[in-house]
Amino acid sequence: MPGRHCPPRRREEGRKETTDLKVIMGASSIFRNVYDLDTLDTRFTVSSNTPYKTVIEARNDATAASKERAAKWNSRLSSSSPSPSQSKSRWNTPEFYLYYVVFILAVPYMFWSAYDASKPAHPNYRNYERYLSPGWIPGRRIDVTDSQYRTFRNxxxxLAALVVFHPLFRRLYNAVVYRIQSGGQASRPTLEEADQRLNQRASFDFGFAMIYLVALHGVSIIKILAILYLNYQVATALPRKSIPIATWAFNIGTLFANELGKGYKFRDIASLLWGFLSGGLIDDSNSSLVHWGAWLDGYSGLMGRWEILFNITVLRLISFNLDYYWSLDRGSASPVEKKQLDPSSLSETDRISTPAQSKDFSFRNYVAYAIYAPLYLTGPIITFNDYISQLRYKPASLETSRTIRYAIRFAFALLSMEIILHYDYVQAIAKVSPRWAEYTAAQLCLLSYFNLHLIWLKLLLPWRFFRLWSLVDGVDPPENIIRCVSNNWSTLAFWRSWHRSFYRWSLRYIYLPLGGSSFSSLRDAARSVLTYVLVFTFVALWHDIQLNLLIWGWLVVFFMLPEMAAGSLFPKRSWERHPTSYRMLCSAGAVANIFMMMMANLVGFAFGVDGLRSILAGIFQHFTGYVFLAMACTVLFVGVQVMFEIRESEMRRGVNLKC
Structure with missing residues (x-):
């Protein structure tokens, strides 16, 4: 009967609805995959003690025998990973429905306040208008006053061309010089094949490093290679017991010398030399030696001030020296053979801790590592042992699909930065030393808040771009940033997740050699605080030799103390019968932590001490400032509850990032 049949039009509408639903579900799945922790870095979802090759085997095995092997690996993975959290999800509870309402109201207001303070109608607009540039969003100008981001953006x-042509150039080099055709290698190459791969990649990295340095820094390549050679001699020519102290002295001295010498201009060197030769009796203005030095300074490449970004190279120089120093203890037997490990499938922990072979500590490999093009300018930082291991055996974590998703995620971050800079002119506002009293308390707070986001984004973008280049080239360095700056409430955890590769480097080469930390006794606590002070003093000086950053480093340590004290005074085990009360107590402490972290970072990277003092004075000069502060505390309290639940959700999946 006709009534039992669906009319053609309705069938078409049903198919269309099904198709639309599939498109929506597909887009949602792609979005989830792009923002999955595994896309960001496999280190976040797999234990650092687990070879990633076993994860792939467990994922891909299909036969009955393979399934048994996969189950064995899965049990091993679960035993090496943190236990899933037993807590129930709170996302669909009345408590969190209230939090969603707060978010719906607060987040648009935050964006509106920053936008309202940046409108042309604001009295301060005419003071900074000259710093704004034409934008690509119709009717809006863009604030690119920050020199770091402007350089990267331009x-x-x-840089995109380099990401394409550098790997292609490597393939051409392999095909011409080593007769290696692209198409991969055996799943488990022999030791001879692995050594050949290391030799081929290190030779290319060394040669490309020379070309790269000349293009970037011109004749200043002489100065850079001189520093590298002297550091290499510190490691290989001095007595073994002198290497650590000499390494730290040389490299910290290099940081200060680069700052004071302003890159060692050839003209200044020639002037000093002329003064020595002439005894200071003859003016150097007509000296041919000084003119020749000035002429050389004119060939300084694309980035004449090479010393500004050389700090990241200093970390690699220290890594090479100390990895070499520790390798002298290994004896004649190979650690890989001792532990009966598969050298082609090492975990990240084994790649870092297993010393490279004696022959690997050559000057060619050292320069190839220190000036590895994708990571030379900004990092992320990778240790020498890890670099050599990845040159010898391609990491199993390098998968094309993941790299594509990572590239999409970078593009979204770049788009976010561009949109914010079109509507929030906080950087231009701060550049003209404004009268903060002209802004409301809400505007002052939110301009400061967005300034921290812009600092976060301007660092995230280069780090992720250069890591993307490295992934495309076949080296997997650690991801530098895990959390959004708005998803941090703990000072300790913030340090772990911000510039993560530097944090891990600091652990290996400073924190652990100094003895780590322990608060079991007053004496141990005092030693631990001193350890933190030494670590953050180096971190501050490494960033830049400025008082603001030194104060920032000490403030970070100072603000860690209340969190450590609270953890001792209110241990979680004592509140097991009152989990909700404990969660609320932790949230209140987290709000205070967030304010302290904001102040420390605004001092170190934004306004300085005087600027922060002016902003605080502007906030508290009227009663409305206190009212807004109470509202801000409420919103932050809600935000912290969401942060807690995000981490609980990760724990339920067996992921514990400790940050």
Whole structure:
């Protein structure tokens, strides 16, 4: 009967609805995959003690025998991973429905306040208008007053070309010089094949490093290679017991010398030399030696001030020296053979801790590592042992699909930065030393808040771009940033997740050699605080030799103390019968922590001590400032509850990032 049949039009509408639903579900799945922790870095979802090759085997095995092997690996993975959290999800509870309402109201207001303070109608607009540039969003100008981001933004087309042509150039080099055709290698190459791969990649990295340095820094390559050679001699020519002290002395001295010498201009060197030769009796203005030095300074490449970004190279120089120093203890037997490990499938922990072979500590490999093009300018930082291991055996974590998703995620972050800079002019506002009293308390707070987000984004983008280049080239360095700056409430955890590769480097080469930390006794607590002070003093000086950053480093340590004290005074085990009360107590402490972290970072990277003092004075000069502060505390309290639940959700999946 006709009534039992669906009319053609209705069938078409049903198919269309099904298709639309599939498109929506597909887009949602892609979005989830792009923002999955595994896309960001496999280190976040797999234990650092687990070879990633076993994860792939467990994922891909299909036969009955393989399933048994996969189950064995899965049990091993679960035993090496943190236990899933037993807590129930709170996302669909009345408590969190209330939090969603707060978010719906607060987040648009935050964006509106920053936008309202940046409108042309604001009295301060005419003071900073000259710093704004034409934007690509119709009717809006863009604030690119920050020199770091402006430099990165202007060079994106050239950097994108490097990401494409550098790996292609490597393949051409392999095909011509080593007769290696692209198409991969055996799943488990022999030791001879692995050594050949190391030799081929290190030779290319060394040669490309020379070309790269000349293009970036011109004749200043002489100065850079001189520093590298002297550091290499510190490691290989001095007595073994002198290497650590000499390494730290040389490299910290290099940081200060680069700052004071302003890159060692050839003209200044020639002037000093002329003064020595002439005894200071003859003016150097007509000296041919000084003119020749000035002429050389004119060939300084694309980035004449090479010393500004050399700090990241200093970390690699220290890594090489100390990895070499520790390798002298290994004896004649190979650690890989002792532990009966598969050298082609090492975990990240084994790649870092297993010393490279004696022959690997050559000057060629050292320069190839220190000036590895994708990571030379900004990092992320990778240790020498890890670099050599990845040159010898391609990491199993390098998968094309993941790299594509990582690239999409980078593009979204770049788009976010561009949109914010079109509507929030906080950087231009701060540049003209404004009268903060002209802004409301809400505007002052939210301009400061967005300034921290812009600092976060301007660092995240280069770090992720250069890591993307490295992934495309076949080296997997650690991800530098795990959390959004708005998803941090703990000072200790913030340090672990911000510039993560530097944090891990600091652990290996400073924190652990100094004895780590322990608060079991007053004496141990005092020693631990001193350890933190030494670590953050180096971190501050490494960033830049400025008082603001030194104060920032000490403030970070100072603000860690209340959190450590609270953890001792209110241990979680004592509140097991009152989990909700404990969660609320932790949230209140977290709000205070967030304010302290904001102040420390605003001092170190934004306004300085005087600027922060002016902003605080502007906030508290009227009663409305206190009212807004109470509202801000409420919103932050809600935000912290969401942060807690995000981490609980990760724990339920067996992921514990400790940050």
């Amino acid at each position: 060079n994106i087309p050239y």
